[in-house]
Amino acid sequence: MSSLDIRNLEIHVEGKPIVKDFTLNVPKGEVHALMGPNGSGKSTLAKALAGHEDYQIVAGEASLNGQNILKMEVDEIARAGLFMAFQYPSEIPGVSIANFIRAALTARLADNEELDAARYYRRLYEKMDLLKIDRKFTARSVNEGFSGGEKKRCEILQMAMLQPHFAIMDETDSGLDIDALKIVSHGVNTMRGPDLGILLITHYQRLLDYIVPDKVHVMWDGRIVRSGGKELALELEEKGYDWVKEEVAVV
Amino acid sequence: MSNASTLERVSAKAAKSITSSEAFQNHLESLENAPKWLIDLKTEQWEQFSSLPMPTPKSEAWRFARTGNLSLDKYQLSSDLTPSEIEDAQKNSHLIESYSGKMVFANDQLVEKKEATASLSQAGLIWAPLAKAINEHGSLLRKFLLTFTPDLGSEKFQALHGALFSNGSFLYVPVGMEVTLPFVAYHEICGHGAAVFPHTLIIADAGAKVHLVDIFQSTGANTKNFACGMASIFAGAGAQVSYQAIQEWNLETLSFHLNSVSAERDADVQTVTVNLGSHQTRSEQHTCLSGPGSNVDNFSLSVPTGNQEVDQRTLQTHKAPSCRSNMLYKNALMDDSRTIFSGLIKVEESAQQTDAYQTNRNLLLNGSAEANSLPGLEILANDVKCSHGATTGELDKEQLYYLLARGITRKKAEELLVFGFFEEVFSHLENDELREHLNSWIGKKFHVDPPTGNPVTNS
Numbered sequence: 254m255s256s257l258d259i260r261n262l263e264i265h266v267e268g269k270p271i272v273k274d275f276t277l278n279v280p281k282g283e284v285h286a287l288m289g290p291n292g293s294g295k296s297t298l299a300k301a302l303a304g305h306e307d308y309q310i311v312a313g314e315a316s317l318n319g320q321n322i323l324k325m326e327v328d329e330i331a332r333a334g335l336f337m338a339f340q341y342p343s344e345i346p347g348v349s350i351a352n353f354i355r356a357a358l359t360a361r362l363a364d365n366e367e368l369d370a371a372r373y374y375r376r377l378y379e380k381m382d383l384l385k386i387d388r389k390f391t392a393r394s395v396n397e398g399f400s401g402g403e404k405k406r407c408e409i410l411q412m413a414m415l416q417p418h419f420a421i422m423d424e425t426d427s428g429l430d431i432d433a434l435k436i437v438s439h440g441v442n443t444m445r446g447p448d449l450g451i452l453l454i455t456h457y458q459r460l461l462d463y464i465v466p467d468k469v470h471v472m473w474d475g476r477i478v479r480s481g482g483k484e485l486a487l488e489l490e491e492k493g494y495d496w497v498k499e500e501v502a503v504v
Numbered sequence: 505m506s507n508a509s510t511l512e513r514v515s516a517k518a519a520k521s522i523t524s525s526e527a528f529q530n531h532l533e534s535l536e537n538a539p540k541w542l543i544d545l546k547t548e549q550w551e552q553f554s555s556l557p558m559p560t561p562k563s564e565a566w567r568f569a570r571t572g573n574l575s576l577d578k579y580q581l582s583s584d585l586t587p588s589e590i591e592d593a594q595k596n597s598h599l600i601e602s603y604s605g606k607m608v609f610a611n612d613q614l615v616e617k618k619e620a621t622a623s624l625s626q627a628g629l630i631w632a633p634l635a636k637a638i639n640e641h642g643s644l645l646r647k648f649l650l651t652f653t654p655d656l657g658s659e660k661f662q663a664l665h666g667a668l669f670s671n672g673s674f675l676y677v678p679v680g681m682e683v684t685l686p687f688v689a690y691h692e693i694c695g696h697g698a699a700v701f702p703h704t705l706i707i708a709d710a711g712a713k714v715h716l717v718d719i720f721q722s723t724g725a726n727t728k729n730f731a732c733g734m735a736s737i738f739a740g741a742g743a744q745v746s747y748q749a750i751q752e753w754n755l756e757t758l759s760f761h762l763n764s765v766s767a768e769r770d771a772d773v774q775t776v777t778v779n780l781g782s783h784q785t786r787s788e789q790h791t792c793l794s795g796p797g798s799n800v801d802n803f804s805l806s807v808p809t810g811n812q813e814v815d816q817r818t819l820q821t822h823k824a825p826s827c828r829s830n831m832l833y834k835n836a837l838m839d840d841s842r843t844i845f846s847g848l849i850k851v852e853e854s855a856q857q858t859d860a861y862q863t864n865r866n867l868l869l870n871g872s873a874e875a876n877s878l879p880g881l882e883i884l885a886n887d888v889k890c891s892h893g894a895t896t897g898e899l900d901k902e903q904l905y906y907l908l909a910r911g912i913t914r915k916k917a918e919e920l921l922v923f924g925f926f927e928e929v930f931s932h933l934e935n936d937e938l939r940e941h942l943n944s945w946i947g948k949k950f951h952v953d954p955p956t957g958n959p960v961t962n963s
Contacts, residue, residue: 303909304908304909305905306905326908326914327905327908327909328908328909328910328911328912328913328914328917330909331908331909331910331911332911337909339906339909342906343900343902343903343905343906344903345903345906345907345920345921345924346924346925346927346928347923347924347925347926347927347928348920348921348923348924348927352920353907353910353920354910356907356910356912356916356917356920357910357911357912360910360911360912360913360916361911394924394927411910415910415911
């Protein structure tokens with residue numbers, strides 16, 4: 254089945270368990286929001302799934318379209334179709350956006366295939382226009398000297414160009430003003446469809462006004478404590494995370 | 505005289521080591537119509553060479569450098585070139601095909617010349633081999649020739665250059681003339697044991713604008729050679745000079761490149777030095793801000809592999825007020841290679857409102873490579889902005905992770921980061937042809953494919 258499937262995952266950072274017995278299934282074509290207070294383990298989950306070496310997966314399973322991604326190298330996971338939109342994207346001095354995305358696309362081709370440069374630039378400019386990124390940015394170093402909003406738009410640009418099966422978007426709304434939030438959301442909504450599954454990590458409901466999720470999950474202390482429809486986000490907004498904490502304490 | 509005895513005489517001459525006084529005497533005799541001032545100058549330089557000691561491991565100006573391979577006894581001034589050597593040198597010399605003028609030297613002998621256009625020459629521009637310029641423009645040239653030497657520890661080799669140089673490129677640009685396309689000089693070494701002393705002299709008069717590229721190469725991969733070059737730039741008031749030196753001698757060559765820049769009032773000079781070749785190279789750069797308001801940038805990139813050593817000694821002297829100088833030396837080290845960067849900013853008492861920067865960045869691509877850094881400041885004025893910094897590190901792990909997380913393979917990701925590290929220097933090359941050749945040469949050093957094409961910026 255086409256899905257991002259996570260079962261009983263336990264993740265340690267510097268020996269401490271941060272994500273515990275985490276289970277979630279995101280079918281292709283759906284957008285799931287993962288909400289929770291700071292420190293609940295959302296970003297740890299995201300980086301671990303994208304293969305970061307600082308995060309040790311000590312138990313559980315994670316698969317993408319049936320392929321076990323826990324055994325894969327970082328670049329293999331990406332080529333298998335999982336895209337990670339980072340909360341704090343790295344700055345890469347001296348590597349232009351155009352060359353960077355081109356290298357990423359080339360890595361997905363067979364040895365005897367070559368990227369059609371003209372078609373590549375046409376697509377790149379089309380996506381940049383969609384995300385209201387100045388075309389001059391193609392020659393700029395990746396994320397270097399970008400504002401917070403420009404970095405986030407650059408992440409979405411890469412996602413649009415690489416066309417993943419699944420995307421994990423880690424706090425994509427943080428540091429965005431309302432105009433940038435609308436542009437980014439519009440970009441993501443344009444990509445939505447039966448071929449893309451998205452796990453949207455946020456702790457504010459605000460983003461979900463623009464990217465309306467199919468399901469909402471609430472994470473607390475390393476695991477999902479509640480799941481529901483989009484109205485769960487509104488309920489959270491109204492009652493706050495303490496409400497969830499109290500419920501968990503009761504259970 | 506019979507042919508046989510001529511040949512004998514030539515080979516007897518050629519066999520003399522460059523350190524022998526016979527070699528110097530033979531060199532003087534070989535100069536055609538040399539003016540007396542030149543003979544006097546050369547004789548004085550030879551005496552200096554003979555009296556100065558060789559560097560030792562204890563010489564402060566040679567700290568961290570290898571001093572064991574500096575013996576010059578095994579090198580000779582080359583005799584006549586063979587037709588195939590001339591042909592090889594010419595074949596090697598097509599890296600930049602859009603130029604204002606071109607010269608090709610093989611073992612310091614001019615083997616090809618493309619003149620500057622008649623309109624430039626008629627307006628007073630001089631683009632000439634030094635040997636010819638000495639006779640035809642002696643009164644202009646001698647005011648500059650060897651008057652500003654770097655003096656950063658290679659005085660003995662500098663003096664040997666002064667005694668034995670015979671040719672190189674001379675470029676004079678008259679008041680207010682702006683030349684867009686670069687002048688290009690190729691300096692080729694041919695044959696085992698040959699020693700060369702390429703000299704570059706650029707004089708940009710007030711308000712002139714000019715660009716010169718020196719390319720240093722060997723026609724053979726395995727000949728053991730000695731190269732001791734000097735490039736001196738004199739930028740007059742408001743002149744703009746851009747100079748690039750690409751050092752790609754073969755890996756058996758011992759080389760010295762002893763360069764200087766003098767910038768008069770409001771002059772603007774930029775130099776880019778790229779070191780790829782030589783088993784050991786000593787690169788000295790002395791930049792003097794002589795006139796108020798002048799601005800000089802010295803950029804350098806070195807990519808040593810194997811057991812190559814790149815030894816860099818720099819000095820920024822601020823003599824006049826309100827000047828800016830910036831020195832950025834980047835080294836990417838592979839295998840067991842070594843670099844030394846020793847730099848000093850010297851601000852004289854009169855040089856108020858100085859902005860002076862010096863940066864050395866070393867990227868270690870292998871644990872057994874070694875980068876040494878000795879930055880320094882000496883400030884006598886009280887109203888200055890100066891900074892110096894040196895960093896040495898490996899590829900950034902988070903940056904590498906970011907590239908991998910986009911599906912780029914580890915090898916390609918590392919290559920992108922390394923070329924990204926170069927970009928800060930490469931972006932000043934101002935010449936796409938040169939850039940492409942450098943990408944491919946460096947790619948070969950790393951056994952990787954160079955990056956594909958430049959990003960398109962226009963919409």
